[in-house]
Amino acid sequence: MTLATTESHLSYIAALQEMARSALPRYGFPSNVQVALLSHSENTVFRLDNPNTGWRAVMRVHRANYQTPNAIQSELDWMTALNDAGIATPQPLRTLDGESLIQVETAAAGKRMIATFAWVEGDFPDEGNLPPSLQKLGELSARMHRQSRQWQRPSYFERHTWSLDDTVGENGRWGRWRDAPWLDREQVNVLERARDLMSLRLASFGMSPDKYGLIHADLRIANLLVKGPRTTIIDFDDCGIGWFLHDMATALSFIEHRPDRRELMLRWAEGYSRYGALTQADIEEFPTFLMQRRLQLLAWMASHSETELAQSLGESWVAGTAELATDYLHQMG
Known part of the structure; x- marks a missing residue:
């Protein structure tokens, strides 16, 4: 990756990070919640941290024009149904309006769908066994x-x-x-x-x-x-x-x-x-x-x-x- 593409990538991630921050009030999250990049692949995932309480969550900013809103909502619904059946999955958090999936628009990042999940504690299994x-x-x-x-x-x-x-x-x-x-x-x-x-x-x-x-x-x-x-x-x-x-x-x-x-x-x-x-x-x-x-x-x-x-x-x-x-x-x- 060249310097130019690296700078472009960092600018892109920064725009999505600002978008994630702009979504915090819709969930009723306090303004001091920190937003840090967790992973970037098909979608971009941020970790949310409240430094005062230790509360954490995960916010996923969806790739544009990849999944439709109905497709993403279907994914969230299945995850909830699996959890209800005793198969543990990260659980979607809802906004103040009761939505588990929202659309956010900013000048820098355009329109994106966002879903936020409760933090899950745990480690990956041992790949050596x-x-x-x-x-x-x-x-x-x-x-x-x-x-x-x-x-x-x-x-x-x-x-x-x-x-x-x-x-x-x-x-x-x-x-x-x-x-x-x-x-x-x-x-x-x-x-x-x-x-x-x-x-x-x-x-x-x-x-x-x-x-x-x-x-x-x-x-x-x-x-x-x-x-x-x-x-x-x-x-x-x-x-x-x-x-x-x-x-x-x-x-x-x-x-x-x-x-x-x-x-x-x-x-x-x-x-x-x-x-x-x-x-x-x-x-x-x-x-x-x-x-x-x-x-x-x-x-x-x-x-x-x-x-x-x-x-x-x-x-x-x-x-x-x-x-x-x-x-x-x-x-x-």
């Missing part, structure tokens, strides 16, 4: 899927879909995987063959209601906060309509190429079976969903090249994607 974490992710996935199948969605419900075309198609939501850096012609050919095999297998697997529905779509260790016996699921921005087994694959996001991936997927299945049912056909299709997720993340890497995460993956990760595709073709073709 993956098997128990994968088992926990399986348990949580099964409980969420059971609730999502039963949940009566509001009349205005709207979320995007995560079909094969949405994830790895030429017009995928996260761009084109073939635009990723370091790909050579041979690797592109292997990935194209893997995508074609995925298409055939997923068409056979089907999209019946027991296989395809409302999912988190990014349920991985980085989106869990653990404090004592309580595990809270965070970051529902990608939630939408897709294959339930997509949540299995997202549990291994960015590490799909690990040599112990089969063991980790089976630990996820072990956890899932505590609260949900998996058929042998489901388990046999795990490699397809894992490959789909990896190709989706390759597209994400190409379209988010300015982010630290994308830059940290590097050439070896891209090569590992092609190697995973080769193994997938050998195993499932």
Whole structure:
């Protein structure tokens, strides 16, 4: 990132920070609440702190023209419903007018949607001990899927879909995987063959209601906060309509190429079976969903090249994607 782009980025974040501050009175928050950047990706998230009381919250300023108000409200409604069902999620805070989602406009940042959440205490699970974490992710996935199948969605419900075309198609939501850096012609050919095999297998697997529905779509260790016996699921921005087994694959996001991936997927299945049912056909299709997720993340890497995460993956990760595709073709073709 050049000096010019760095300055432009900092100016952009500062404009969103001022927008966040301008929203504080609508919640009745005192003027001394501090607003500090917590993260910036699809959306920009700020931490709110009251230095006098220790009170904290999280304010999310949504990316412009990405999700509609109905789609964001549907996300908030599902998070509330999950929490009511005993599945811990960050809870939306309401304004003085009783709204959980508001539109704010400033001269510098334009119009944005804003949602604010109660602060959640906790730490991320230990990435050095993956098997128990994968088992926990399986348990949580099964409980969420059971609730999502039963949940009566509001009349205005709207979320995007995560079909094969949405994830790895030429017009995928996260761009084109073939635009990723370091790909050579041979690797592109292997990935194209893997995508074609995925298409055939997923068409056979089907999209019946027991296989395809409302999912988190990014349920991985980085989106869990653990404090004592309580595990809270965070970051529902990608939630939408897709294959339930997509949540299995997202549990291994960015590490799909690990040599112990089969063991980790089976630990996820072990956890899932505590609260949900998996058929042998489901388990046999795990490699397809894992490959789909990896190709989706390759597209994400190409379209988010300015982010630290994308830059940290590097050439070896891209090569590992092609190697995973080769193994997938050998195993499932």
